[in-house]
Amino acid sequence: ELKVEQNPLFLSMQEGKNYTIYCNYSTTSDRLYWYRQDPGKSLESLFVLLSNGAVKQEGRLMASLDTKARLSTLHITAAVHDLSATYFCAVDIKSGNEKLTFGTGTRLTIIP
């Protein structure tokens, strides 16, 4: 059974600081997704990582994938308050399968 673990579960950080969220998964996977969820809202797609060594960046967020280590990271640079949300990684074992297994989520709070 595929297990996806994120850490930390809760993260409180000051504006302007850098931090990294880690996503470990237990089975070989074709692709990994990162989503953002604001309270009471749905999931907003951030990144899709399709191969080993993939790196994608959008604004202050950068995601990377190491399929050999079964690890993805979401790096936050110079955090701003607007980035406060819960971040989920999700793994799709088989290409095109679209059966996502989500991590536990990381609740990020940016303190002014």
Add this chain to the structure above:
Amino acid sequence: DAGVTQSPTHLIKTRGQQVTLRCSPISGHKSVSWYQQVLGQGPQFIFQYYEKEERGRGNFPDRFSARQFPNYSSELNVNALLLGDSALYLCASSVGGNTIYFGEGSWLTVV
């Protein structure tokens, strides 16, 4: 372009009742999947449909069923509702399995 649309947005049901949730995928998307998100947890996969055929089913009881129509819209049905079925039900659509887009969800409360 419209995103994934779901209805109703909120509903309250009584234990033992049945509920039907509806989803319209993004235009051109033939794959629809359903997820349940209990408060404080990550979404859990329920079903995936592609071209009206069930492609995957998660670890949910037979009280949960779904179908996809010729226009690729989908319905999720839950029978004999339990208190534990209270959750946000998310519909997602995609084309080619790359970016998977989620709708705003249907909040179900069972009392």
